Amino acid sequence: MTEVERPTPVAAEMKAAASLYVDAFERFVGNGAASVPNWLRDRQRQAINEFAELGFPTTRQEGWRFTDVKAIARADFALAPAVDASTIASSVRQYVVGGGNQHVAVFVNGYFAPSLSSVDRLPAGVRLGSLREALDDNVELVKPHLAQLAETGGHPFATLNTAFLHDGALVYVPERTVVEQPMHLLFLSAPVSGSTAVSHPRALVVVEPGAQASVIESYAATDSHQYWTNAVTEVVVGQNAKLDTYRIQRESTAAYHTATTRSVQARDSVFSLIAFTFGSQLSRHDIHAVLDGEGSECTIDGLSMLRERQHSDYHTVLEHAQPHCNSWEYFNGVFDGRSRGVFNGRIIVRPGAQKTDSKQTNNNLLLSQHARADSQPQLEIYADDVRCTHGATLGPMDDDHLFYLQSRGLSRAEARALLTYGFGSEILNAVKIDTLRTDLDRLVRARLAEDGSPS
Amino acid sequence: MLEVKNLHAGIDGTEILKGVDLSVKAGEVHAIMGPNGSGKSTFAQVLAGHPAYEVTEGSVAFDGADLLEMETDERARAGLFLAFQYPVAIRGITNAYFLQSAINAARKERGLEELDTLEFAELLEEKLEAIGWDDSLIHRAVNDGFSGGEKKRNEILQLAVLEPRLAILDETDSGLDIDAVKAVADAVNKFRSPDRAFVVITHYERILNYFTPDRVHVLAGGRVVMSGDMQLALDLEARGYDWVTNGATVA
Numbered sequence: 001m002t003e004v005e006r007p008t009p010v011a012a013e014m015k016a017a018a019s020l021y022v023d024a025f026e027r028f029v030g031n032g033a034a035s036v037p038n039w040l041r042d043r044q045r046q047a048i049n050e051f052a053e054l055g056f057p058t059t060r061q062e063g064w065r066f067t068d069v070k071a072i073a074r075a076d077f078a079l080a081p082a083v084d085a086s087t088i089a090s091s092v093r094q095y096v097v098g099g100g101n102q103h104v105a106v107f108v109n110g111y112f113a114p115s116l117s118s119v120d121r122l123p124a125g126v127r128l129g130s131l132r133e134a135l136d137d138n139v140e141l142v143k144p145h146l147a148q149l150a151e152t153g154g155h156p157f158a159t160l161n162t163a164f165l166h167d168g169a170l171v172y173v174p175e176r177t178v179v180e181q182p183m184h185l186l187f188l189s190a191p192v193s194g195s196t197a198v199s200h201p202r203a204l205v206v207v208e209p210g211a212q213a214s215v216i217e218s219y220a221a222t223d224s225h226q227y228w229t230n231a232v233t234e235v236v237v238g239q240n241a242k243l244d245t246y247r248i249q250r251e252s253t254a255a256y257h258t259a260t261t262r263s264v265q266a267r268d269s270v271f272s273l274i275a276f277t278f279g280s281q282l283s284r285h286d287i288h289a290v291l292d293g294e295g296s297e298c299t300i301d302g303l304s305m306l307r308e309r310q311h312s313d314y315h316t317v318l319e320h321a322q323p324h325c326n327s328w329e330y331f332n333g334v335f336d337g338r339s340r341g342v343f344n345g346r347i348i349v350r351p352g353a354q355k356t357d358s359k360q361t362n363n364n365l366l367l368s369q370h371a372r373a374d375s376q377p378q379l380e381i382y383a384d385d386v387r388c389t390h391g392a393t394l395g396p397m398d399d400d401h402l403f404y405l406q407s408r409g410l411s412r413a414e415a416r417a418l419l420t421y422g423f424g425s426e427i428l429n430a431v432k433i434d435t436l437r438t439d440l441d442r443l444v445r446a447r448l449a450e451d452g453s454p455s
Numbered sequence: 456m457l458e459v460k461n462l463h464a465g466i467d468g469t470e471i472l473k474g475v476d477l478s479v480k481a482g483e484v485h486a487i488m489g490p491n492g493s494g495k496s497t498f499a500q501v502l503a504g505h506p507a508y509e510v511t512e513g514s515v516a517f518d519g520a521d522l523l524e525m526e527t528d529e530r531a532r533a534g535l536f537l538a539f540q541y542p543v544a545i546r547g548i549t550n551a552y553f554l555q556s557a558i559n560a561a562r563k564e565r566g567l568e569e570l571d572t573l574e575f576a577e578l579l580e581e582k583l584e585a586i587g588w589d590d591s592l593i594h595r596a597v598n599d600g601f602s603g604g605e606k607k608r609n610e611i612l613q614l615a616v617l618e619p620r621l622a623i624l625d626e627t628d629s630g631l632d633i634d635a636v637k638a639v640a641d642a643v644n645k646f647r648s649p650d651r652a653f654v655v656i657t658h659y660e661r662i663l664n665y666f667t668p669d670r671v672h673v674l675a676g677g678r679v680v681m682s683g684d685m686q687l688a689l690d691l692e693a694r695g696y697d698w699v700t701n702g703a704t705v706a
Contacts, residue, residue: 399506404543407503408553408613409531409560418556422547422596429547 008060010070015055017073018156022052024079025163036135040165043147048163054156066342066374067284067313072256077228079164080109080197083190085116088222092116095186095220097248097443098436102216104184105129109192110199111167121181125174128183131204132167141172146204149234149262155286158260161200161232168202175238176210182246182433183213189221189229189255198228205245209238209266214433218248219257219279226254229280235263235271239293242270244432248440251279253310259285267293267322274430276440277304277312278447288317291325291353302331303427305447306339306371313342318360320353320386329360330430332423335371336451345390346378353383360390365397365423367416367451417448424448456481456518456652457621463512464501470511471497473677477654479621484643484653486663486688489674490696495656496540498674499625503537504530518620532564534620538610538639545597550609551579553597554616561617582615586645604635611642620650626657640665660692675700 025048029041036044056073057064085108096104105128106116112130119128127134127141134142147162169185187201207213219229229251237243251257257280265271277283289298304312318327333341343362364373377390397419405415424444431437457479464472471494479485489495501508502515504527515522522530545553558578559569570578583590588608598606614622624639643653643666655668663671663685671688673681673696681687681699691699 398543400543401545403503403505403527404539405545405553405557406527407531407537407539408557408617409528409564410556411528411560412526414556414560415528418548418553419545422545424547426547426596 008058011055011058011060014058014070014073018052018055020076021160021163022048028079028164028166036166037139039143040135040147044163044165047147047159050154051156051159051163054154054159057156063315063344066340067282067311069258069282069284071282072228072258075196075226075228077198078192078195080189080192080199080227082111083108083192085113088188088190089116091222092186092188095188095218096184097218097439098182098184098216098433099439100435101181102184103128103179103181104186105169106186106188107167107169107201108188108190109197110187110201112169123177123179125177126179127170127172129170130167131170131202134170134172141206142170142204145206145234145236147234149264155260157230157258157284158232158286161202161230161260164200165202169204171203171205171213171215173207173211173213175208177208178211179213182216182436184216184218187217187219187229187231189227189251191223191225191227196226196228198230201229201231203231203233205233205235205243207237207241207243210240211238212242214244214246216246216248216436218250220250221252221255224252224254227252228256229258231257231259233259233261235261237263237265237269237271239266240268241266243272245271245273246431246433246436247273247275249275249277249279249283249285250443251283253279253281253308255280257283257285259283261285261287263289263298264292265290265296265298268295269293270297272299273301274427275300275302275314276427277302277306278443280312281309282311284313284315286315288319289327290319290321291327292321294322294324296322296325298325298327299430300327300329301427301430303424304331304333304335304341305424305444306334306341307336307451308339309337310339311342312340313344315344315346317346317348318358319348319350320356320358321350323352323354323356325353325356327358330427331362332427333362333364333373334367334420334423335364335373336367338368338370340371341373343374343392344376344378346380347388347390349381349383349386349388351382354385356383356386356388358386358388362392363423364392364394365420366395367397367420369396420448421445457654458516459513460515461513462498462501462510462515464497464508464510466497466508471677472501474513475674475677475679477672477679479652479654481620481652482649483669484647484655484666485670485672486668487654487656487672487674488658488660488688488691490700491658493674493700494677495658495674496625499537499623499656502623503527503535528560531617532561536614536617536619536622538614538622538624540625542598542606542610544599544601546599548597549594550597550612551575551593554579554613557613558616579616582612586611586615586642588612604632604638607635608638611638614642614646621652621654622646623654624656626655626662636662637665660688663688673699
């Protein structure tokens with residue numbers, strides 16, 4: 001007798017749950033408004049087929065052991081439609097963290113909202129706005145990069161995003177162009193009457209050789225409704241280019257947030273990403289950064305501050321494909337209540353990527369005995385002349401730290417608040433844009449104050 | 456100012472202090488010496504209120520108040536300061552921010568208005584000038600990546616800003632270079648005043664080359680086994696600890 005591998009009931013359910021999205025896809029492509037060039041349509045068909053094959057991941061799958069997305073699979077999300085931007089016009093500024101002189105492109109349920117955006121002071125040749133528009137008027141800008149990176153590697157949510165790609169953000173900085181002010185991509189979710197909705201925000205950021213820019217990506221909602229954001233960002237950094245990015249996830253605590261960020265860097269380029277996670281009940285962010293040119297540098301930092309039953313999962317991959325590249329990764333997590341943080345940091349050093357220097361640190365502070373964090377470093381090194389280090393800490397506040405602060409007159413509560421703030425400010429200090437750092441600092445302090453510790 | 460009577464204390468069920476008596480008056484500088492393992496650091500930690508130590512007997516009065524009934528932070532706000540031998544690093548918090556928080560905790564206690572960042576910066580500048588140091592440590596995270604000497608200076612800077620009534624300097628097992636030793640001694644000399652007392656805990660007498668204590672005590676086997684003046688320190692330097700401690704450990 002041959003043994004037949006039978007799917008578990010959950011695995012079968014999670015695969016079946018994909019069919020709802022396959023049906024939605026057929027309706028989506030049948031809708032003329034979603035028309036895209038044939039090459040992209042082909043990719044989308046490929047993507048939805050792949051998603052149907054993969055289904056929603058189960059906790060039996062490697063990479064999803066700590067993050068259970070059953071609730072998303074069972075919620076039957078409908079594709080979020082465009083909404084009337086004028087209803088949120090008056091409140092849009094409050095979602096723009098960092099304010100000031102930023103160039104701001106606003107997307108509501110994944111659709112570019114020009115009336116809410118301010119993108120008219122950009123240097124010549126710089127594009128900040130609708131991806132859809134670029135598909136129509138300058139497809140050559142987009143075609144070499146769009147959907148080239150993100151859905152590789154069998155990531156179900158990235159493939160789903162690609163399948164439903166219709167609009168989104170394009171940031172394009174031409175060669176040797178310096179954009180002084182940050183460019184802000186604000187992705188807002190607005191409620192849809194009669195259903196819970198999913199939007200698939202998409203961003204493509206291309207910084208050509210010798211150019212410099214900073215991009216802020218933020219995710220928020222106009223109210224505390226339940227929804228699902230499934231985002232994908234692709235980043236291409238050209239030779240000698242320098243790109244700093246910031247990602248601020250402040251979704252509603254009723255929301256689900258899944259995201260994939262893929263970056264690829266050419267020779268002597270510098271790329272950084274600092275990811276802040278405050279919102280959503282369940283979030284999962286896969287970051288895969290490829291150092292694909294000699295002498296390039298990459299920094300991936302993160303701060304997660306969770307409470308109640310929030311769950312956040314970061315899976316990061318730093319892939320050294322070429323020699324003489326440096327990467328730094330510094331993730332701090334502060335977990336209160338019954339919240340849970342997952343950090344999985346993989347460093348891959350490809351054969352021949354000699355003189356790689358990579359350092360990974362993950363510190364987790366558990367503010368409550370019911371909070372939990374899991375930290376997993378993974379080193380895959382196929383070259384011999386490299387330096388890769390990793391370190392992780394995990395646990396409640398250190399008594400000796402508390403004692404030291406109390407011995408200087410701070411009450412126990414003040415000492416706890418200060419130490420917690422220190423976890424946050426370590427990451428905040430890496431933010432290079434002053435107005436952004438100030439605003440984020442305020443967010444962190446407000447969060448600490450709400451949690452009952454004076455800041 | 457400080458009256459320690461028959462103090463017994465230990466950690467994890469092991470008694471380390473076995474009846475310490477010590478009386479310190481305002482304006483005095485006391486040195487507590489003793490061999491390794493005599494309980495010197497424990498004594499400092501117990502006075503500051505480290506929660507890991509349990510006091511099983513005896514009393515400590517600080518300015519007439521029952522010190523043992525007070526939390527660590529209450530002791531600090533009442534004017535007790537411990538300069539740590541091994542201060543911990545507080546990542547992400549600058550020295551300036553930390554000191555401002557500490558001084559405002561004390562001001563709040565006294566019903567004074569808290570200092571804002573600007574007011575505090577002025578105060579800090581004044582203090583730095585008084586001790587003749589630059590501001591290089593101020594904007595770094597507290598003790599993070601500091602050398603031994605820098606940590607020591609940082610403790611002294613905190614002392615200068617917080618202006619305690621009683622400063623306990625734990626120099627036990629010190630691996631400090633001579634400059635750091637001098638910095639500590641200078642601080643004692645500079646901040647010595649009629650209403651402030653110092654208790655300097657040290658293994659080596661070399662620090663006493665730079666200031667003269669009013670009293671010298673030898674702690675051994677968890678008790679003060681001998682007290683005297685500067686001459687006692689000189690005798691210890693010449694003869695070692697054995698002649699004082701042998702009797703003590705047997706007793």
